[in-house]
Amino acid sequence: MSLEITVPEVSEGIESGTVVTITVAVGDQVEIDQTLLELETDKAVVAIPSPQAGKITEIKVSEGDQVDVGSVVMLMDTDGETAKAEPEEEAEPEEKPEEVSHKKTLPDLNTVRRGDMVAPAAPSVRRLARDLGVDIYQVQGTGPGGRISETDVRHFVRDTMQRITGGGPAPKSIGEFPGLHAQRPLPDFTRWGEVSREPLSRIRELTADAMSYAWSTIPMVTQYDKARITSIEKYRNEFNQQAAEEAKLTMTAILVKICAAALKVFPQFNSSLDLASRELILKQSVHIGVAVDTPGGLLVPVLREADRKGVEKLALELNEIAAKTRDRKISPADMEGGTFTISNLGGIGGTAFTPLVYAPQVAILGVSRSEMQPVWDGREFVPELILPLSLTYDHRVIDGADGARFMRWICRTIENPLQLVMKG
Amino acid sequence: MSTSDTIPAKAQLVVIGAGPGGYSAAFRAAELGLSVTIVDPGVNPGGVCLYRGCIPSKALLHVARLISESEESAIVGITFGKPKIDVERVREWKNEVIDKLTGGLGSKVDKLKIDYVRGKARFKGKNTLCITTADGTEADMGFEQAIVATGSRPILLPGIDAASKRIIDSTGALEVADVPKSLLVIGGGYIGLELGSVYAALGSKVSVVEMTEGLLPGCDRDLVSVLKRRLDTKFEAIMLNTRVAELKEQKNGVRVTLEDKQGQQSTKRFEKVLVAIGRQPNTESLGLETTSIRLDDKGFVEVDGQQRTAEPHIFAIGDIAGEPMLAHKAYGEAQVAAGAAAGRKEVFDPRAIPAVVFTDPEIAWCGLTETAAREQKVKVKTVKMPWRSNGRTLTLGRDDGMTKLIVDPQTERVLGVAVAGPGAGELIAEGVVAIEMAAVGEDLRKSIHPHPTLSETIYEAAQMLFKD
Numbered sequence: 001m002s003l004e005i006t007v008p009e010v011s012e013g014i015e016s017g018t019v020v021t022i023t024v025a026v027g028d029q030v031e032i033d034q035t036l037l038e039l040e041t042d043k044a045v046v047a048i049p050s051p052q053a054g055k056i057t058e059i060k061v062s063e064g065d066q067v068d069v070g071s072v073v074m075l076m077d078t079d080g081e082t083a084k085a086e087p088e089e090e091a092e093p094e095e096k097p098e099e100v101s102h103k104k105t106l107p108d109l110n111t112v113r114r115g116d117m118v119a120p121a122a123p124s125v126r127r128l129a130r131d132l133g134v135d136i137y138q139v140q141g142t143g144p145g146g147r148i149s150e151t152d153v154r155h156f157v158r159d160t161m162q163r164i165t166g167g168g169p170a171p172k173s174i175g176e177f178p179g180l181h182a183q184r185p186l187p188d189f190t191r192w193g194e195v196s197r198e199p200l201s202r203i204r205e206l207t208a209d210a211m212s213y214a215w216s217t218i219p220m221v222t223q224y225d226k227a228r229i230t231s232i233e234k235y236r237n238e239f240n241q242q243a244a245e246e247a248k249l250t251m252t253a254i255l256v257k258i259c260a261a262a263l264k265v266f267p268q269f270n271s272s273l274d275l276a277s278r279e280l281i282l283k284q285s286v287h288i289g290v291a292v293d294t295p296g297g298l299l300v301p302v303l304r305e306a307d308r309k310g311v312e313k314l315a316l317e318l319n320e321i322a323a324k325t326r327d328r329k330i331s332p333a334d335m336e337g338g339t340f341t342i343s344n345l346g347g348i349g350g351t352a353f354t355p356l357v358y359a360p361q362v363a364i365l366g367v368s369r370s371e372m373q374p375v376w377d378g379r380e381f382v383p384e385l386i387l388p389l390s391l392t393y394d395h396r397v398i399d400g401a402d403g404a405r406f407m408r409w410i411c412r413t414i415e416n417p418l419q420l421v422m423k424g
Numbered sequence: 425m426s427t428s429d430t431i432p433a434k435a436q437l438v439v440i441g442a443g444p445g446g447y448s449a450a451f452r453a454a455e456l457g458l459s460v461t462i463v464d465p466g467v468n469p470g471g472v473c474l475y476r477g478c479i480p481s482k483a484l485l486h487v488a489r490l491i492s493e494s495e496e497s498a499i500v501g502i503t504f505g506k507p508k509i510d511v512e513r514v515r516e517w518k519n520e521v522i523d524k525l526t527g528g529l530g531s532k533v534d535k536l537k538i539d540y541v542r543g544k545a546r547f548k549g550k551n552t553l554c555i556t557t558a559d560g561t562e563a564d565m566g567f568e569q570a571i572v573a574t575g576s577r578p579i580l581l582p583g584i585d586a587a588s589k590r591i592i593d594s595t596g597a598l599e600v601a602d603v604p605k606s607l608l609v610i611g612g613g614y615i616g617l618e619l620g621s622v623y624a625a626l627g628s629k630v631s632v633v634e635m636t637e638g639l640l641p642g643c644d645r646d647l648v649s650v651l652k653r654r655l656d657t658k659f660e661a662i663m664l665n666t667r668v669a670e671l672k673e674q675k676n677g678v679r680v681t682l683e684d685k686q687g688q689q690s691t692k693r694f695e696k697v698l699v700a701i702g703r704q705p706n707t708e709s710l711g712l713e714t715t716s717i718r719l720d721d722k723g724f725v726e727v728d729g730q731q732r733t734a735e736p737h738i739f740a741i742g743d744i745a746g747e748p749m750l751a752h753k754a755y756g757e758a759q760v761a762a763g764a765a766a767g768r769k770e771v772f773d774p775r776a777i778p779a780v781v782f783t784d785p786e787i788a789w790c791g792l793t794e795t796a797a798r799e800q801k802v803k804v805k806t807v808k809m810p811w812r813s814n815g816r817t818l819t820l821g822r823d824d825g826m827t828k829l830i831v832d833p834q835t836e837r838v839l840g841v842a843v844a845g846p847g848a849g850e851l852i853a854e855g856v857v858a859i860e861m862a863a864v865g866e867d868l869r870k871s872i873h874p875h876p877t878l879s880e881t882i883y884e885a886a887q888m889l890f891k892d
Contacts, residue, residue, distance in 0.1 A: 120862030145835030145864040
């Protein structure tokens, strides 16, 4: 039996995405839940799993294609017996060999040959598109039979430029501040040596957007502090000797718990500013985002209801969600709704850094590498493991004194975890 | 043309092979300012196309056409005597055509200051070629970029002596050493039918044996049947679904054992046998294994849309870079490779590569065929305009022919054009332009076509798309 595989609803509000990788080929026998392709949406890269076991008989999309939720991307033969008897070549699209042998995450306009019956455009128009770096397959033709004219290509470029520089009607994705990301004209870098250009991944584009929005609209202050973690580290190491791999306790998991408790004590840190209605939105739940470094870029999965979970449970959840994120199997929904963020660069190194608030949140905790340092205990210097912390907050919402108090509370709690249970 | 006696130590761009792909890539690259070296064993550029393919076969087909027209002119009231055929002069004239064309290419090599090394090249790693010249000198040459265009050669039947005088391939047939009384053509593809037509006109009794169920496999059947009706009268026999079981060379001919679909064997004797079962790319003695260049499972060099191989500074074009093995595809790829080598943004993305069978009548098609549409399950709308009522056809003393348009049923965008009939090869160019320009049926029927010409059949076919 032949089964049509369609793009499932990956997240609320997501209507389409870009195929970044096709992980199977025509003729492949796949298992249920095996990843068939990866879709890059506005929010994340989502793996599309196979709904059933069977043999892929046709792949209707190629890497770089824009696909809508509900559209058919592959055909599958779910009957194992007939699958073997069928000739394999039949359903294979004509242009297949090129695509398989030159697998790339993003289509390089110069080198990819694609199915030739789409994108109706004259050779001169295709050349113009190529010269302007436009993927002709994204241009909507307005001529008879959908023919793409030179004007269509120019309009496509104009509309794209307006979207990026905010010169015209701004689309909804970055609609808040048209002109925010305007860039001055770049010099011709090739005057000083060879350069190559690569298109921004969707993740990079979104990170750039979020960071420049935060940088240019939020007055931020960073507060630095240090916590002695000798005893907590000792406990952590002892715990980990008994713990299974997936239950390993990380410093980040402990900090998630402590921050969750701190946010309950200092509710203004768990808020968002609504300037339009001149209100501060205080959130009753605590959802903590943890920045995860992936090959595709920075992603921030969210641990839900962190204040209501024990450290063990948080450690388990964090390990699982971090692994999922690194494997790019995280769904966009898993990255929504965070109220506070932790960015731990301690694993890589550094003594301190200034994290940027992830709007519309109002604070973020940065964690650097712990170091053994001499600490004066009143009589002598004793060796203590010191964890450097930096807290960046939205100064419109949080005053310096509150920032310092929040940080002190966190450090004191790291040093005396009893504080966690002092108030229930 | 002046050829280099010495092998240069280094080349900016080396083009290996001077067939249609090689020489046009070299010319284009030189025009774009690159310093170009061609390596080819021929005296002049030309390759298979000019020396052993398109050009000599078309020259001979012209001869065939003259003969058959003189025979058929009785119907319009003009009778010629039986033509006297001077095979030697035919051969001479054909060679004059070749010399003129290849000589012209040679002088263009000089004009563009291209270095022409007569010899063969083999890779020694990804930046060096070992070149053996015609006189046996061997030397290494470094290069910055290379375009490989070594073409293809006829596939031989296993166990057949390549030097045989009786069992020949297309190269041998184009020599026209003599006109055999009887000729068996093995293979009902375009090469077999074109050369079979030449020998039939020169006076041979020609038989064709084809393994599959029809002539010109892959081509739409309605086009083939226009051709077959005429070939049935010109050829002694067309044996379909038939396999050659054995070829035995004897002193006055070749004994051929044929086997039909049911396994029934029969034996026939022919004076000569022409093997035209396909062509294979020349990739073997190139030393590709010393580079990371990969071949696909059919033996073609794998390339990307810019014709770059797995070694990005080495390009492959023409027959070694994949089907269809046609000179004009090589021309297109040559432009792309040369442009890319010169740093331009080029990509090989034709919507339609025309195919022409130069038999009488000719068959030509481009873009999507009905056969392919069926296989790929593409929904199409097809209109067919028979030539019977076309004024020009009748004034040419013919009534066979057909023009076919294949369009998208929704948008009426032209997806494929096919023509069978005298001059089809010339008419198909309009179809190529229509497809490349993404023309719709309305565009074709609103373009005024000259009267009375065969091109009107395209216009009339487009009219058939509309009811109003």
